[in-house]
Amino acid sequence: MGQVMSLPEYKDAPRVFVIVDNGSDHRGQAAVSRLHDAWPNAIMIHTPVHASWLNQAEIFFSITQKKALSPNDFASLDELARTLLAFVDRYNQTARPFNWKFTAADLARLLYRISAHEHAAQNPAKLPEAA
Numbered sequence: 684m685g686q687v688m689s690l691p692e693y694k695d696a697p698r699v700f701v702i703v704d705n706g707s708d709h710r711g712q713a714a715v716s717r718l719h720d721a722w723p724n725a726i727m728i729h730t731p732v733h734a735s736w737l738n739q740a741e742i743f744f745s746i747t748q749k750k751a752l753s754p755n756d757f758a759s760l761d762e763l764a765r766t767l768l769a770f771v772d773r774y775n776q777t778a779r780p781f782n783w784k785f786t787a788a789d790l791a792r793l794l795y796r797i798s799a800h801e802h803a804a805q806n807p808a809k810l811p812e813a814a
Contacts, residue, residue: 688722699725704741
């Protein structure tokens with residue numbers, strides 16, 4: 684992140700949106716504050732936890748970074764654009780539809796477990812008194 688944010692086009696930009704998943708290293712106000720303290724113009728945007736299309740977009744960007752943009756030593760923006768477009772063409776020839784397996788029933792079960800956990804935390808069981 685520091686390598687990217689040190690480039691003038693990012694360092695001098697009024698805002699830079701950093702899209703992250705909800706992994707433990709990105710979660711919570713502490714992560715938002717760490718990013719802001721390091722780069723005040725960076726704004727952390729979290730993908731929704733069960734938003735499959737956003738997660739797939741994030742995966743695509745990760746693949747693009749690893750397969751097409753590293754190392755990032757392009758001679759010009761035109762060369763970068765050509766590289767990205769060629770990668771998208773290659774990727775589209777081999778890409779397969781994503782079969783999202785998280786169903787409405789899975790969501791209902793997850794919400795039930797969360798609700799039960801919150802209820803248990805708010806109403807702890809009373810322990811028997813010692814004799």
